[in-house]
Amino acid sequence: MADPRGFLKVRHREELATRSPEERIKDWFDVHAQAGLQPWTAEQAARCMDCGTPFCMTGCPLGNVIPEFNDLVRQGKWEDAYNRLSSTNNFPEVTGRICPALCEQACVLGIHQPPTMIKNDEQTIIDQAWELDIVKPLPPQHLTDMTVAIVGSGPAGLACAQQLTRAGHTVVVYERDDAIGGLMRYGIPNFKLEKELINRRQAQMEAEGTRFKTGVEIGKDITWDELKSRYDAVVVAIGSTVPRDMNIPGRELEGIHFAMEYLPDATRRVFGVAPKNDITAKDKHVVVIGGGDTGSDCLGTALRQGAKGVTVLQIMPQEPTTRPDANPWPTYARTYQKTTSMEEGGTYLYSTDSVNFESEVEGAEGKVSIPDNTAADGFVTDGNGHVTGLKIVDVAPGENGPFTRQEGTERVIPADLVLISVGFLHPDTSTLMDQLPVELDARGNVSRDHNFESSQDGVFACGDAGRGQSLVVWAIAEGRSCAEAVDRYLSRKDNSELPAPINPTDRGMTLPR
Template identity: 65%
Template sequence: MADPRGFLRTRDRELPESRPVPLRLQDWREVHEHRVGDSPYLTRQAGRCMDCGIPFCHQGCPLGNLIPEWNDLVWRGQWEEAIERLHATNNFPEFTGRICPAPCENSCVLGINQPPVTIKNIEVSIIDEAWERGLVHPVVPDRLTDSTVAVVGSGPAGLAVAQQLTRAGHTVVVFEKDDAIGGLLRYGVPDFKLEKAHIDRRVAQMEAEGTRFRTGVTVGEDPTWDELRARFDAVVIAIGASLPRSLRVEGRALPGVVNAMTYLSQSNAVVAGRTVADQITATDKDVIIIGGGDTGSDCLGTALRQGARSVTTLAIGYQPPVERPQDQPWPT
C-alpha cells in the first residue's frame, strides 16, 4: 500500500489545470497541462490509493491495468518500476491516459464517500515521465519465428496486436488505407485531445522492434483478401467502424449536412500540414452538432477553433450530472 493514511490526509482530487480557453482556442495543442516528475500533487494523489483487498478498478479497466501497484510505485518515486508495471497490461498508456473515459475511476472503492483517485492522470504522468527519462526502449525479440502476420488497420487495436506479435518473434506487416499510421487516433481524434507526436514516437519504437508498415493500401481491393491470405500465415483484421450512421429524417441530404468523421478527418489532415481540397470548415458559420458524445465534443472543439460564429449541440438524452447521482451509489 502506498500511504496507509493517504486517503485520510488528502481527501480532494488534484488535477493539472487546463489551459485558459481564450488561449487554447488559438491553437491545436492539448487542452490539459500534463505535469510530470516528482511533483507533490502527484505523490499525494497516488498516496490516496488504498490498495483494496478487492481492487474494483481492475474490473473497471478494460485492460486490467495493475492500478494499485503502479500507484504505490509512483508514491515511492520508482518511475522505472512504475512504467514496467503499466506496460505489463497496456501497450500505449499515452493514448489511453489521454482519451480513455476512465471507467476505472468510477470503480474506485474510495468513491464510496470521497472523490476517487486520479487514476487516469497518474497513468499518463507515468508514461510521460518514462519518455522524459529515457525509460521506453524498443523490445527486440530474442529470436524470429518462421511465421508471418498481416495486420489490417493501424488504430490502437492493430498497433497493439502488431507490437505483441513482433515481440513474440513473428514477422508482422501493418496495412493502413490512409497516408499515415494511427487510424482514428490520427484522423479522428483532434490534436487538442491527442497530439500526433505521441503516435509518431510509438511508430518509431515499433519500427525499431521490427514491425513493418504499409500505408495507402486498401485491403480488399489491392491486394484482395484472398491474395493477402495467400501471402501470410495469419491475418488479423483490426479495422475501425468508419461507416457513418445515417439519419432517416427530412432534410438529411441537404447541402451543409455532413458526417462527423469526414469533417474531423479533414481538419486533422490540415492541422498536420496537408492540403485538403474543398475542406469542410466551420469558419463564420452557425453550426449544429447532433449527438453529445465524444465525437460530438470533438466536433465542438474543432468548430470553435475554426472560428465558428456559433455552435449548438443537440443530444437525445438528458444532461448527465457532474457528480455521481444519489440513485447510483458505488459501485454502480
Template identity: 50%
Template sequence: MGDPRGFLTTPRQDWPRRPVGERVRDWDEVCVPGALLPIISKQADRCMDCGIPFCHEACPLGNLIPEWNDLVAREDWRQASDRLHATNNFPEFTGRLCPAPCEAGCVLAINQPAVTIKNVECAIADRAWEEGFTPPRPPDRLTGRTVAVIGSGPTGLAAAQQLTRAGHTVAVYERDDRLGGLMRYGIPAFKMEKHHLERRLEQMRAEGTKFRTSTAVGRDVGADELRSRYDAVVIATGATAWRELDVPGRELAGVQQAMEYLPLANRVGEGDLDSSPMSAAGKHVVIVGGGDTGADCLGTAVREGAASVTQLDIYAQPGAERDEDAEPWPTYPRIYRLSAAHEEAGELGTAPAADADARLFAASTLRFTGDADGRVRALHLVEVDARRRPRPGTGRALPADLVLLALGFSGPDRTDGLVDQLGLELGPRGTIARDASFATNVPGVFAAGDAARGQSLIVWAIAEGRAVAAAVDHHLTGSSRLPAPIGPYDRPMAV
C-alpha cells in the same frame, strides 16, 4: 501504500487546463505542460491499496493500478513504468483519450472523489519516455511465421506489437496515407498531439513491425491474395460505417458526417491543407449527437472560428451524482461531465440558444431546411421525453450553415470489399462474427476491436488487440505466453 491516510488528508486535484482564451487559439493539448508531475505523487497517495481493487475489473486491460500508484507515491518511476506497461502497450494514449471507467470503479469513489488514476497513468507514461524507460523490445528469435494485421488503430497496433515481440514477422496494412486510424485523423490534436503516436510507431519499427500505408485490403490488394501470403490475418479495421440520420433535408449541402469533417481539420494540422474545405469559420454550426465525437467537433469548430456552435443530445441532462439505483457503484455512471470543449464553449458563449456549455439536452432533430441553392440554413428540432416522444409545443429552429452528424458507428466499412471477398460471416449488429478464440469462419483469419465488438472505448480496443495476439500466437505455435486480458464476449460492468 505511500501514505495510509492520504485519501483522508489530500483532496483530489486534476491536471490543470490552460486558460480557455489561450488554448482555443492553437491546437496544442489543453492541459498545462509540466503541471502534472508536481501534484501527481500526492494524488497517487490517495489510493487506498484496497484488498479487492475494483479498478482492476472496471478496466478491461486489468491494469495493476494500486501497484503503480504506490510506486508513483514513492517516486519510483522506472518500476511504475514496468508495472504499467505490463498490461498496456500505449498508456500515453489511454491516459489522454480514455474516459476512465477505472475511476468509476475506484473504491474511494463510493463516497469521495475517485483517485486521479488516468492522470497518474499519463504521468508515468510521459516520464517513462523522458527517462528512456521504454526502449524497443525486438524478439530474441524469429518463429518463421507471418501475420498480416489490417488496420492501424489501437487494436491493430497492440496486436502487431505483441505478435512482433513474440517473434512473428508482422506487417500492418493501413488504407490511409498515415498510420493511427482514428487516433490520426479522428481525434483532434488538442486531445492528443500526434507526436505521441509517432513515438510509438518508431518504437514498433525498431522492434521489427512492418507498415504498409495507402493500401486498402480488398481494393489495392485482394483479400484472398493477402490471406495466401500470410500464415494468419488479423482484421482490426474498426467500426467506421457511420450511422445516418434519415430526416427530410438530409441531402442538403452542408449536412456532413463528423468523420468527414474531423479528418480534414487534422490534415490541416499535418500540413496537407492550408485550410479545411469544411471549415466552420464564420458559420452557425449544429452538432447532432451528444458523445465524445460530438465534443471533438465542438472543440474543432470553436478553434476554426465558428459564429456559433450548438450540440444536440437526445438524452435528458444527467445529474451531477451517480444514480445508485439505476447505475450502482462500480459501474460507469451517466453523470453530467464537462469536457474541455464544453468548458470552452460555455466560457465563450458559443451557443446563445443552448444551455451554458453549448448542449441542448432531450433534443431530437425533425428536419433540415435550406436556401434556393440547396444549402442547409436551419435545423428544426423538438424536445422529447425519456421515451423519446415529442413534447407538444416545443418545436423550434436553429440557424445552421454546417450540420455535423456525430451519431456513432454501426460496424466495419464494407466498401473496400474485404468482408465480401473473404466471405466473412456477420453478426446481427453488422459486426464480424467470431468464436471464443477470436477466429472468424475463415480459417486463419481473426477479428478484433470495434470491427467485431462494435463501437467501444480505447481501453477495450487495446485489450482486444492484446487478446487476439495471444489467440493468433496459440494458433501458430500451439501455445502462447502472451497475456489475454479479455475474451471476445466479455462486456463492461453493467446492471
C-alpha cells in the same frame, strides 16, 4: 503501501491545470497547461487505499495492476512503475489522456471521496518514462518463420501488432490513410491527443521489427484473398466506420456531413496534409447532432476554425451530476462531465430532437423553404440546395416509446454546416464480403469464436470490427487478447506466453486472467 492513512491525510483531488479557453482556441496544441510530474503527484498517488479487493482492476478491461503502480508513483520509482504499467497496457499515453477512466468509477475511495487519480498516474508514468529515456524497443529474442498481416492501425491493430512482433512473428500493418493511428490520428483532434505521441510509438514499434505499409487499402490495392494467400494469419482491425445516418426530410441538402468526414480534414490541415472533403466551419453557424465525445470534438474543432456559433444537440436529457441509483458502485455511471471543449463556448441543447433540415432557395415564387414548400416552382430538393436551418423540437420520456415530442416547442435554428455525430453501425466489410466472405453477427460486425477467429481459417478480428463501436481501452485489450490467440494458432500450441485480458464475448467489467 507505506502510508495506510494517505487517503485520510489528503482528501482533495488535484487535476492538471488547463490553459485559458481564450488562449487555447487560437491553436491546436494540448489544452493542458501542465503535464507529467507535478508537486502534488506523490501525495495524490498516496490516496490509493491498496484495497484487499481492488475493484478498480475489475473496471479496467486491460487488467492494469493499479494499486501497485499507484504506490510506485508515490515513491517516485519511475522505471518500476513503467515496467508494471507497460506489462498490461501498450499505450498508456493514450488511455491516460482520452480514456473515460472506468477504473476510477470502480475505485473504493470513490464511494465517499473523489476517486484516486488513476488516469493521471498512467499519463505521468509514461510521460516520465519517455522523459527519462526508460522506454526502449523490445525486439524478439528469436524469430519464427510465421507471418501476420494486420489490416488497420488503430489501437486494436497496433496493440496486436506489437504483441505478435515481440513474440517473434513477422508482422506487417496495412493502413489505407497516409499515416498510422486510425481514429487516434485523424479522428481525435490534436488538442486532445497530440500526434507526436503516435509518432514516437511507431518509431519504437519499427525498431522492434513491425513493418508499416500506409496508403494501401485492402480490397482495392490488394484483395483480401490475395492477402490471406501471402500470410500465415490475417487480423481484421478495420474499426467500426459505417456511420449511423439520420433519415429526416432535407437530408440530401448540401452542407450536411458526418462528423468523421469533418474531423479528419481538420487534423490534416493542421499538419499540412491535403483535406479529402474540404469541410470547414469558418464563418458558419454550425449544428452538431449528437452530444457524445465525438460531438464535443466537433465543437472544439469548429470553435478553433472560427465558427460564428456552434449548437450541439443531444436527444437525451442532461446527465445527472451524481451517481444515479440505477448505477450503484462499482458499475460505470454516466454522469455530467463538462469537457474542455464545452468550456470554450457553444451551446448544448438537451432533450432535443431533429425534425427536418431546411434551405431557402430562389424560385418562381421568390424565397421558399425546403422541404416545407416542396410544391413551389423553380427548384427541386435533389441536393442542389444548401442547408440554412434545422427544425428542432423538445422531447420527453414517453409511455409508448423512449421519447415524445412536445407540442408547441418546434423552432428553427440557423445551420450553415451540420455535423451528424450519432455513432457508428458496424465495420465497412463490403470488399471483405466480396473477396473473402466471413460470417457477420446480427449487428454487421465480423463474427468471432472464443479465439477471435472468424469463419475463415486463419482470419481473426479484433477491436471495433468485432465488438462494435467501443472505447480505446477495450480496443487495446482486444488487440492484446487477439494476439495471444493468433500466437497459439501459429505455434499450434494450447498455450501462449502472451497475455489475454479479455474474451471476445466480454461486454462489461472483467477480472484479469
